[in-house]
Amino acid sequence: NAGVTQTPKFQVLKTGQSMTLQCAQDMNHEYMSWYRQDPGMGLRLIHYSVGAGITDQGEVPNGYNVSRSTTEDFPLRLLSAAPSQTSVYFCASSSGTGTYEQYFGPGTRLTVT
């Protein structure tokens, strides 16, 4: 298993540009989520999904869109990038909540100038 994969690893955008961060998992997990981590901070939840076709907002959803058309993929879209979105983005997946372990991807480091 490749686990949770994220692409790209690094990205530089100009203010106002849009882009999609890709996240895929090959473990048939129902739960997937996106986090951002700013320097010296813990992770903050952006959006999450409990299954294909079902998504919901987390703590910091503004400026981001998600969709979940398949179990495997959970892309994160930045509609109009802003410098405040400069961060490291992590995707995670799990079989469920509570007793289930979460698996994290390696992250995408995004810089918006």
Next chain:
Amino acid sequence: DAKTTQPNSMESNEEEPVHLPCNHSTISGTDYIHWYRQLPSQGPEYVIHGLTSNVNNRMASLAIAEDRKSSTLILHRATLRDAAVYYCIVYNQAGTALIFGKGTTLSVSS
């Protein structure tokens, strides 16, 4: 999900045991206690989790207080590779995703 309180930082020497404390006084009966760690420039990785009883795995042990209002992650012999930020998270069966606090930064000296 219940809030957790952890010390900002701790220090250890290599090959000594490390006890990382976590308070979660508002935990409910169906909340699991999870520990994750994040090595520099990497994504978080699962360490251990438990509900009521103490738990052991190849990475660590988790000691849960009888009233479940606190827990301790035990690294039996710290190595330099254990230097990381350790997050204690209370996670409900009905929860949505893990909610991270600031964690404890563990430094290990040789």
